[in-house]
Amino acid sequence: MNQENSVRISISNTIRSIALNTFREAVRDRVLYNLVVFVLLITACAIFLGDLTAGQEPRVIVNLGLSAMLIFGAFISIFVGVSLVSKEIEKRTVFAIFAKPIGRGEFIVGKYLGLCLTLLINVLVMGIGVSLALWYVEGGALVGSIWGTIVLIFLQLTILTAVAILFSSFSSPALSALLAFFVFVIGNFSASLKDLATHLGSSGAKIFFGIIYYLLPNLAHFSFITNAANNETPPAAMLGGAFLYAVVYNIILISLTVLIFSRRNFK
């Protein structure tokens, strides 16, 4: 007995297994069906916009395509993100999982990476869809400029997913989704928040909005859709900075989630 138990259980293998299972869950729960809607939207744009937007079809396709990619992705990040952990607790699937030799931290990281993988596949397929539509309407001149922006959109979605998982580790799924949605909206207008903090008369209000500005993720770092529609590509410094910002912010959020989740009782 137990000879096979001597097999070394590596943390990375455990995380990989959990991540792949989370991806499989998303696929079987038909999360990727949103791609069908997206493809229909882009196809309709490519075919019908020519008559309406006289020579502006590529710009409209980029604007519409990338914005839809962000909105669809944000919906998946928020709604699947908040249910990632809460569903496991509610359905009591965690009971059998945590009786296995895995830590709660590995579980959270695995679930998070699994959803990030789903989002990656989602934005890749959508990116290919937008590229094909651009190629169809204008021979593909704008195709090269959109992929840097797609990377920024994906990075933004990884932060939003981490936010959703953090909220769901201590509050109900509905409240978590609402809070994550607020973070998404406020995070995209964080520059306005800073201006508001600067221009307010009351010092208390200045401090309050200042704290919110620094506490919430500055998603404006990842905003480049309008520029991409004007055939601009994000500079390397912007891409590098956004990547570092996302990595650091995600590590902090996931660490907090693990800390909270490690103390939870599964009644």
Added chain:
Amino acid sequence: MSYIIEIENLTKDYEVGFWKKKKVRALDGLNLRVESGQIFGFLGGNGAGKTTTIKILMSLIFPTAGSAKILGKDISDTKIHSRIGYCPENPYFYDYLKASELMNYFGELFGFDSATRKRKTAELLTKVGLDEKDWNKQLRKFSKGMLQRVGLAQSLINDPEIVFLDEPMSGLDPIGRREIRELIAGLREKGVTVFMSTHILSDIEALCDNVAILNKGKLSATGNLNDLLQQSGERQSFEINVKGVTAEALKNEISQIPGASINSKANGANIQVLEETDIDKVLQIVREKGGTLVSIQPVKQSLEELFVAKTN
């Protein structure tokens, strides 16, 4: 003596209420030791604290006070989970997975290679009596009994040294219960310790060596099942079923045996004796009268009474 489970003063309080939190004690200073290689029955009424105890041992909830060790290691060390198995009460698994995929996934979490996972999946799903045509069916299409079988199979995937079964017979039909009873008995033969919580007293009688009875979060009795029954003033008896002879024909001779009783039944008789040594005497009388033996079984009729006495 070395114990496979050592529980010291284990206490768990739950907070209930929204605004005004109130503490409810689910487990109250539990002390318990379980020797290895036996089937240990964990009894108690609803809300007695059985599932709470098992969840603490599995690190699913944290104790308010006290400590526990499994295989000599503190329960906070999740590495021991590679040596233990657990089947939760009314198990529920990822319903988008097929039974074979679930087994494969859990095998991955133990670090088994692909060939081992495949072999163990086939071996264990067969062992728990899951029809091969159901192995590749999604779990959302499974009945409660089928899920229970998958739950038992997954709890054995790592060849555990000790397995915790929370109401393992729940949802099973009579044939399923018998099969799982045989499986649990087979685990003991292989040296696996089984810690089993159940409401079904006949399963405890048939399987368990030692038991603990919980009442309102407190240990009300623990020890060898026969010793507990004897201490409670009751004795084990033996039931002998015979055919080819009537109770009327045996009545006089059987009444000579102290404590023996006889009842009539279709095509034969049912005789009860208190001592094992009286069985031979009964069989001799039956043969002399032209009857034949159908069955002999020990009857611990007092377990139900013991359970009621210790939980009231």
